[in-house]
Amino acid sequence: MPKMPSERKEEQYLKERDEFFKALPKLNRRQFIKVAMASAAVALAKNQFPPHSFQLVEAVEAKQGGGTEVKFRFAYISDTHLYERKLNERFVRAALKAVQDVNALDPQPDFVLFGGDLAQLGQPEELKLGKEILSELKPKLYMMVGEHDWYLDLGEKWIELFGKPYYSFDHKGVHFIVLNSVLVDDYWTETKMTPMERMKFMAQLDNPKGRPFTVGRGYGDVGKKQFEWLKQDLAKVSKDTPIVVFSHSPLYKYYKPWNFWTDDAEEVQALLRPFKNVTVIHGHTHQPVFNRIGNINFYGMLSTAWPWPYAPTGLPKLTIKMNRADPFDQFDGTGDGTVEVLANGKANKIYNLWSREPMKVTARYLESGGKEEVPPVPVDPSF
Amino acid sequence: MKKKIVLLISVFLVSIFLSGKNDLSAIEGKGDKKSEKKVITACDGETQVVLNDVSKDEVMTREKAQEVANMLLATYQQQKKYQSTKFTRRDSLIWERELKAMIEEGYKWFHDPSLGTNGISCDMCHPDATDTHPETYPKFQIQLKKIALLRDMINWCIENPMEGKPLKEDDPRMKAIEAYIIWARANQDPRPHAKTLNPGKR
Numbered sequence: 001m002p003k004m005p006s007e008r009k010e011e012q013y014l015k016e017r018d019e020f021f022k023a024l025p026k027l028n029r030r031q032f033i034k035v036a037m038a039s040a041a042v043a044l045a046k047n048q049f050p051p052h053s054f055q056l057v058e059a060v061e062a063k064q065g066g067g068t069e070v071k072f073r074f075a076y077i078s079d080t081h082l083y084e085r086k087l088n089e090r091f092v093r094a095a096l097k098a099v100q101d102v103n104a105l106d107p108q109p110d111f112v113l114f115g116g117d118l119a120q121l122g123q124p125e126e127l128k129l130g131k132e133i134l135s136e137l138k139p140k141l142y143m144m145v146g147e148h149d150w151y152l153d154l155g156e157k158w159i160e161l162f163g164k165p166y167y168s169f170d171h172k173g174v175h176f177i178v179l180n181s182v183l184v185d186d187y188w189t190e191t192k193m194t195p196m197e198r199m200k201f202m203a204q205l206d207n208p209k210g211r212p213f214t215v216g217r218g219y220g221d222v223g224k225k226q227f228e229w230l231k232q233d234l235a236k237v238s239k240d241t242p243i244v245v246f247s248h249s250p251l252y253k254y255y256k257p258w259n260f261w262t263d264d265a266e267e268v269q270a271l272l273r274p275f276k277n278v279t280v281i282h283g284h285t286h287q288p289v290f291n292r293i294g295n296i297n298f299y300g301m302l303s304t305a306w307p308w309p310y311a312p313t314g315l316p317k318l319t320i321k322m323n324r325a326d327p328f329d330q331f332d333g334t335g336d337g338t339v340e341v342l343a344n345g346k347a348n349k350i351y352n353l354w355s356r357e358p359m360k361v362t363a364r365y366l367e368s369g370g371k372e373e374v375p376p377v378p379v380d381p382s383f
Numbered sequence: 384m385k386k387k388i389v390l391l392i393s394v395f396l397v398s399i400f401l402s403g404k405n406d407l408s409a410i411e412g413k414g415d416k417k418s419e420k421k422v423i424t425a426c427d428g429e430t431q432v433v434l435n436d437v438s439k440d441e442v443m444t445r446e447k448a449q450e451v452a453n454m455l456l457a458t459y460q461q462q463k464k465y466q467s468t469k470f471t472r473r474d475s476l477i478w479e480r481e482l483k484a485m486i487e488e489g490y491k492w493f494h495d496p497s498l499g500t501n502g503i504s505c506d507m508c509h510p511d512a513t514d515t516h517p518e519t520y521p522k523f524q525i526q527l528k529k530i531a532l533l534r535d536m537i538n539w540c541i542e543n544p545m546e547g548k549p550l551k552e553d554d555p556r557m558k559a560i561e562a563y564i565i566w567a568r569a570n571q572d573p574r575p576h577a578k579t580l581n582p583g584k585r
Contacts, residue, residue, distance in 0.1 A: 088501035090546070120502065204494065206510035258510050306507065306544070309514040324514060327540060328526040 067344030068364075072172050075102045075139065075338045078115025078283040079303030081148060082133075084125045090330065091120075094304040095133050098336040101352065103138050109338060110171065112139050115283030115301045116146025116182070116248035122199050124157045131161050142169075146248040146283060147182040147213070151202040152195050154219075155180075166226050168233050174242045174341055177233065180226060181247040181262055181282075183218030184211035205258050205308075212256060212263040213249040227267075234271055242277040242345030250282045250300065252293055255311030260285050272296055277345035279363070287333070288351050288359060291316035292366040299339075299349040299361065307333030318370045320361075322353070323378040331355050423451055430459040482562075489563025492556050499545025505560075508544065512567035533561055 080095040082088075102112055114134060119126035127149065134141055143162040150158065155165055165180040187209070188198040201207060216227030237243065245251065251268055254260035262268070272278045278296045286308040289300035298316075307325045315321070325333030331354035340348045346363035353359060357376070365373040421437040424430065432454050437443060443451065493512065496504040509515050517533050524531035527539070534557055538549040550557040 083502040088503070090501055090503075090544075204506065206506055308508070308510070312513070326526070327536075327544065330544070 068342050068346075070340045071343045073105075073107070073109045073338050073340050074111050074113060075105060075109040075336065076113045076115055076281065076301050077102065077134075077304060077336045078113075078301040079117040079146065079286055079305055080130060080133075081117055081120045081303070081305040082126045082130050083120050084123065085129055091305045092129070092133070094331070094334060095130070096136075097331070097354070098304045099133060099136050101336050103136070105338070109139050112137050112141050113178075113246055113281065114141060114143050115246070115281070116144045117148040117283060117303075118143075118146070119149050121196075121203060122149055122152030122157070127157050127161055142176075142178060142246070144178050144246050144248055144283070145180050145182065147184075147202050148199075150180075150182055152199040166229065172341075174244055174345070175237045176244050176246065177230070178246045179215055179230070179248075180222070181213055181215045181249040181251065183214050183216075183223040183226075185217070186219035187211055208257075210257075210259050212261045213259060214262065214264045215247070215251075215268050216264050230268070230271060234275075237275075239274050240276045240345075242341070242347075243272065243275050243279070244339075244341070244347060245272065245278065245280045246282075247280060248283045250285060250289075250291075250298065251280045251296075252291060252298060252316075253314070254285070254289070254316070255314040258308075258311055260311055260314070269293060269296060279339075279347040281339065281347075281349075288322050288353075288361070289316065289319045290349070290361050290366060291318055292369075297347065297363055297366045299347075302333075302335040302337060302351055302353065304334055304336065318366055320359075320375055320377055322356070322359070326355070329355050423455060425455050425459050427459065430455060430462055432458060485559055485562045486566050488555075489559035489561070489566075492560050493563055496545070498541050498550075498556070499547035501546045503545045505540065505545075508540075512564045515564050515568060517561075517565045517568050533564065537561070537564075 077095070077098040080091060080098070082091050082095060085092055102109065118130035118134075145155065145158055145162075145165050149155075159165060166178060168175060168177045170176070184202075187193075187201065193201065201209070204210070214223055215230070217223045234243075247262075249262045250260060250265075251262050252265045253262065273294060275295065280296055280298045281301060282298065283301045283303075285300045286303035286306065287300060287310060288302070289298075289310075291298040307322075309324070310319075310321050322333065333353065333355070335352045335354040337352045338350045340350070342348065342363070346367075348360060348362040351359040351361070359375050361375050362373045365375065419439045421434040421439055421441065421443075423432050423434070432451060434451065437447070492498060493505045493509075496502050498504070505512075515533075515536075520533040520536075521530050523529070524536065527535065531539075534550075534552055537557065537560055541547045542549050
């Protein structure tokens, strides 16, 4: 394990809290409340945190039966945005924390998905550092690209280190698809941008000239080829096989000015429409965000590096916003998580928020239009 | 390069504009050292009253001061009547350009990692200055345990997430960042609650 850089004071609190949550599943309800009260009292007595940040909510246990039992779990880590270690230890610390989390999961997940944006500016040193950190993971790792990994050299180094940017695999009866969904039109040839200029143009979220992501379009023929491949790949799969799609961008249209957006989302959704159970897990948005469109459930992943504000418009109705992150705590609003794949082919998502109670969002919640299995709503308003 | 020239020209124009005014006040007797009379200038930097019955270093009584203030305001209002034609379209273009230049300067720093030491810049966490809530300041910031101004939180974010050195309060970069944030958020946030945030919340 690479050496953990110097820890900050606030982590002491977080460690205590981690221990607390690890103990949770072993308790019944009465014991839970007892521990919860005691622990809240400890936190308050130490004056370590404003009281509202430590809201104790009983974790909702999935109701058993009807195919809703968990068949297997996988974990995810996403959007680490690493710089070179000598420049920035902050994000290294966060990425290592996620690796430690996953390695400590009991039972261990079947595999880990990395959700893209391993690097901040696509630099070979950043990608290599990311590979080094992720190589500490005990479970098998599946990699996905984000735009921050791609636009310095259009994927050259990433492909050298991690292989194909889009592929599929089968696991315990579920068909998994990993996409490169960060393809955009060529904005660099005509403007004669250097690779670094191209990268920085892409890296700026509020770039007024930014171009929307696509799966099947964009520069050259990468997109067209991928779309053809996706069609053929899906043609081989029976319609009642559960499908889980990994995509860096949301695969729907959330907020264009920040490129929380996939321009050909409808075309990709159309390919997925004939299937009975489809789940999309995406990165890029750095926040708990979930949606349902037609037959598809969408879950956004957390970033380990920093949380993003919710966009001013376009937020999916089913999303329960977390209240804004505490700028005084590096780990608030960030984290990692797991996905439970159920025997009936549905998938539930657990947001493991590092400085808050974990949040579980179930397929049932999404499919009931937000009426059943409602996750706990934060007490504070979201800004 | 082009931008610099425009800036230079506008600075030049502004100085012509200002020097014109200085001439005016010279005619009115400003700088006449021998008389040692008290001269009071209004906040516009132009309107003045010269007091014959008060000497330069004398402290005025409360009544006298009120009398002078009234006089100054009356003079100002009278002047304004014919001043209203004094500002031309060219003037307002200059002012707009100056404002734009300052906001652009702020935009630049807001997107510049060199304020910190770890490569991170403000826009990475606050796209379009979102969640900076300038309209909520001044307010009690629980974590700082004191009343904070917008610049206190700007500095906090520079020192912590960006691991940089805080800016002096009158640092032109600080002023420009404040200008950008306030401008970017003023009436721009379409979210209804953006305008009804409670002071005292972080």
